[in-house]
Amino acid sequence: xxxxxxxxxxxxxxxxxxxxxxxxxxxxxxxxxxxxxxxxxxxxxxxxxxxxxxxxxxxxxxxxxxxxxxxxxxxxxxxxxxxxxxxxxxxxxxxxxxxxxxxxxxxxxxxxxxxxxxxxxxxxxxxxxxxxxxxxxxxxxxxxxxxxxxxxxxxxxxxxxxxxxxxxxxxxxxxxxxxxxxxxxxxxxxxxxxxxxxxxxxxxxxxxxxxxxxxxxxxxxxx
Amino acid sequence: xxxxxxxxxxxxxxxxxxxxxxxxxxxxxxxxxxxxxxxxxxxxxxxxxxxxxxxxxxxxxxxxxxxxxxxxxxxxxxxxxxxxxxxxxxxxxxxxxxxxxxxxxxxxxxxxxxxxxxxxxxxxxxxxxxxxxxxxxxxxxxxxxxxxxxxxxxxxxxxxxxxxxxxxxxxxxxxxxxxxxxxxxxxxxxxxxxxxxxxxxxxxxxxxxxxxxxxxxxxxxxxxxxxxxxxxxxxxxxxxxxxxxxxxxxxxxxxxxxxxxxxxxxxxxxxxxxxxxxxxxxxxxxxxxxxxxxxxxxxxxxxxxxxxxxxxxxxxxxxxxxxxxxxxxxxxxxxxxxxxxxxxxxxxx
Numbered sequence: 379x380x381x382x383x384x385x386x387x388x389x390x391x392x393x394x395x396x397x398x399x400x401x402x403x404x405x406x407x408x409x410x411x412x413x414x415x416x417x418x419x420x421x422x423x424x425x426x427x428x429x430x431x432x433x434x435x436x437x438x439x440x441x442x443x444x445x446x447x448x449x450x451x452x453x454x455x456x457x458x459x460x461x462x463x464x465x466x467x468x469x470x471x472x473x474x475x476x477x478x479x480x481x482x483x484x485x486x487x488x489x490x491x492x493x494x495x496x497x498x499x500x501x502x503x504x505x506x507x508x509x510x511x512x513x514x515x516x517x518x519x520x521x522x523x524x525x526x527x528x529x530x531x532x533x534x535x536x537x538x539x540x541x542x543x544x545x546x547x548x549x550x551x552x553x554x555x556x557x558x559x560x561x562x563x564x565x566x567x568x569x570x571x572x573x574x575x576x577x578x579x580x581x582x583x584x585x586x587x588x589x590x591x592x593x594x595x596x597x598x599x600x601x
Numbered sequence: 602x603x604x605x606x607x608x609x610x611x612x613x614x615x616x617x618x619x620x621x622x623x624x625x626x627x628x629x630x631x632x633x634x635x636x637x638x639x640x641x642x643x644x645x646x647x648x649x650x651x652x653x654x655x656x657x658x659x660x661x662x663x664x665x666x667x668x669x670x671x672x673x674x675x676x677x678x679x680x681x682x683x684x685x686x687x688x689x690x691x692x693x694x695x696x697x698x699x700x701x702x703x704x705x706x707x708x709x710x711x712x713x714x715x716x717x718x719x720x721x722x723x724x725x726x727x728x729x730x731x732x733x734x735x736x737x738x739x740x741x742x743x744x745x746x747x748x749x750x751x752x753x754x755x756x757x758x759x760x761x762x763x764x765x766x767x768x769x770x771x772x773x774x775x776x777x778x779x780x781x782x783x784x785x786x787x788x789x790x791x792x793x794x795x796x797x798x799x800x801x802x803x804x805x806x807x808x809x810x811x812x813x814x815x816x817x818x819x820x821x822x823x824x825x826x827x828x829x830x831x832x833x834x835x836x837x838x839x840x841x842x843x844x845x846x847x848x849x850x851x852x853x854x855x856x857x858x859x860x861x862x863x864x865x866x867x868x869x870x871x872x873x874x875x876x877x878x879x880x881x882x883x884x885x886x887x888x889x890x891x892x893x894x895x896x897x898x899x900x901x902x903x904x905x906x907x908x909x910x911x912x913x914x915x916x917x918x919x920x921x922x923x924x925x926x927x928x929x930x931x932x933x934x935x936x937x938x939x940x941x942x943x944x945x946x947x948x949x950x
Contacts, residue, residue, distance in 0.1 A: 506693035509653055509764075510707040510754075511682035520706070524697040600738040601696050 385571050392559060392572075397579055399473050400555035403548070404541045407477050411484035411541075412534060418444065418485060419492020420518055430504075430514040444493075447486040452544050455483055456551065476553030480544055484537055491533030495526040528599035535591025539584050546580070556580060602794045603629040603652065603762065608661035610647055610818075621647045622818045625661070629796060629811075631761075634788055636805040636826070637798045638841060639815030645798040648815065649766050652796060653685045654678060666761055683711055686755030686793075690767035692747040694739040700726070700750050701735040707757040725753040728790075729783060745776035752783060756791070763787070765797035769804060781807045802841040806830070806903050814838045827903050831873055831936055846899055846910050850940075865916040867896075867941040868926060872909040873934045881929070882913065889925040891917035912940070 418440060424430040425437035450458070456479040460470045463478040499522055507521050523530070549557025556576045564573025608625035611618055622644045629635045639645045650656040652663060654670050663670045670681055694703050701722050708718045726732045729749040739747050748768060755763055765784070769777040785808045788795050799805065805812050805826055813823035814837055821835040830846070833839045843849065850867075872881075886893055897912035915922050929937045 500691075500693070502689060502691050502693040503695060505655060506687070506689060507706075507710075509655060509682060509685070509687040510710055510758075511679040512710050513679065516710060520709070521695065525695060527697060598697070601740055 389563075389572055389575065392563070393556075393575055393579065396554070396556040396559040396576065397583075400542065400545050400557070400583070403473055403476050403480060403545045403553070403555055404538060407480035407484055407541055408534075408538055410477075410481045411488050411537065414481075414485045415488025415537070416492055416523075418489030420496055420522065422489065422493050423496045423522075424514065424518065430517060440489075444486040444489045447483065448490065452479070452483050453547055455479055456548060471552040473554040476545065476548035476555070480541055480548060483544060484541055487540065488534065488537050491537060492526075492530060495529035495533050496522050498529055499525045528595045528601070531591055531595040531598065535588060535595075538587050538591070542580060542584055542587070602631040602633075602666060603627070603635075603796065604662070604664040605652075606662040606664070608648075608651060608663065609659045610644070610651060610656060611659045620818055622651070622658075625820060627813060627820070627823070629794060631794055632788070632792050633811060634784070634795045634797070634809050636809035636812040637796070637815055638800065638802060638805050638812060639798075640837070641800060643815040644818040645800070645815055646766060649764050649796060649798045652762075652764055653682055653687060683707070683758045684760050685762045685764060686758070686760040687764040687766065688748065688751040688755050688768045690770050692739070692744075692751045694747055694750055694754070696739055699736050699738055700731060700742070703739065703750055704753045704757055707754060711758055721757065725756060728756070728787070729753045743776070744772050745779060748772065748776075748780050749783065752780075752787070756787065756793075759791075761794060763793050763795045765795065767798060767800070770799065770801070774803075777801075777804070778807070784808060802845045805841075806845055806901075810904065814841065827873070827906055827908070830903055830908060831871055846901065850896055850912060865914055866922055866926065866939055867912065867914050868929070869938040869940055870911045870913065870929060871936040871938075872907070872911070873936075874906055875934070881932075881935075882911075885925050885928065888928075889917065889921040891915050891921055891925055 422437060422440040422444065425433040425440065427434070447455070459479055459482060462482075463470050463475050466478055467474045469475050503525060504517055504521060507517050512520070545553070545555050546557025546560065549555045549559070550561050552558070556579055560573050560576040563569045564576065605625055605627040608622055609620075610622040611620050613619075625648065627635075637645055637648060647656055651658050652665070654663065658671060661671070665681070665685065668681060670678060673681060695706065698706065704722045704725050705718050708721060713721070722735070723732065726735055729752050731746060731749050731753070734742065734746065734750075739750065742750070751768075752763075763784075768784075769780050772780060781804060784795060784797075787793060788808075795808075797804070797809070809826050811824065812826050812829055814821045814829070814835065816835070816837045822829065822833070822838050829838055830842055833842045870881075882893055882895075885891065892915070894914040894916070895911065896914055898910070900907060900909040902908065915925060917925075926937065926939065929935060
């Protein structure tokens, strides 16, 4: 018993540090990718044929961006954009550097999620807003996004959970965080208890995120 | 108030051209409740959506309050739309907003100040009888209540015109009546011009002053509601009128009445106004020594005018029956149609 407790609390400093790094990476890339993902997702919907700001060229470009980036496996994307990462943060190693590929991968992912959430909004409501003299911008801000909010929140929860898993991959190439600890201590040094504890932490984190996402979505859903 | 000149709407795709509306000319006076009725697919929805340019006409003019909407820039059109309220079959309320916030929406768009919005919301909700539901969400309301919110929202910017796109079609009859009462009330209190489309003749009968019948993208017939009920000219109009006043008799009646004696006639009589209250039939019986068998009778009110329909079988001396019918035909405000008889005279009137 004594022993088990010791095992549980040992390495707590290490793990706490890793957890903080993971939260930092996921949190920051989440914020940035939500912003750009919203632009991308809303953009691709409203530029569609017969939509608010129909423009087949912009629509084509935005769809390409979403599909191309999403079809590259994350581990390859991460390596492929190292020059871009260096350009932005000056290095390709460490937590800051990890945020770049995470964000780049999450933007089109979020874009697609935003797209499908926005498309669920009843066409009749958009028409009603047009009949009241709303501009396209007002429709996007006051109608599309608020009406799609519950779906958006659930979708963004998926993005966040995907980012947690991606953050473990960047850990493998020196990105820091829980993934990094699991690989270095758990795998390379055969410290199975550390490995288990990181996995446990990740499970708790994902559960927490999903629970929070569900709660928030239900709170804003008045359908 | 509203003038439509030679409106045409054509949908073009690569393979084909569909003419949704053609040669539409309408004039709607200020303060009128104007109904547009037609079977589904006739182009009603397209027509009403052309009125605020949700559908862009292929050609023709839409003139509302002296302004030709088809000639406005996008920005001017948005301003013009604030003067035209609209309600919908599916209400189209914002589900993420409360009732009060829904009503506030057009006011926000118009850039009104917060405190003005607040007092306006209260007035509007009171007008539609939902003052106690301000903080409810649309999903918590019944269909009729949601349409009331829709009406309050449509009236927020004090429009001159209210467009109703099948506004009662998804409501049960009782709720439909209460919404129609509300529209009538608003029309009288605010003097707002109402244009409504519907496929229910009941709705036209209940609140409209004038009506246009739309069939296959064209106006088949238009005029005062009472005239159309009394004297429908087109087949499509007759069908709609029959839907409300169904004086069609079961077939067995058609054979029994006249063929039994050989001298009988089946006559459909429509009365209007004071004549509906006269003791016409008993006068006839006395005067011409005929037997009258009442097969169907109905009395209704359209725009406050009594409107009666009677189908009678007349039996007796051939000459007497003929003269009796002639007397009916000669009366003002009475329309006679001989359905079956020795002297088949149709549509005299």
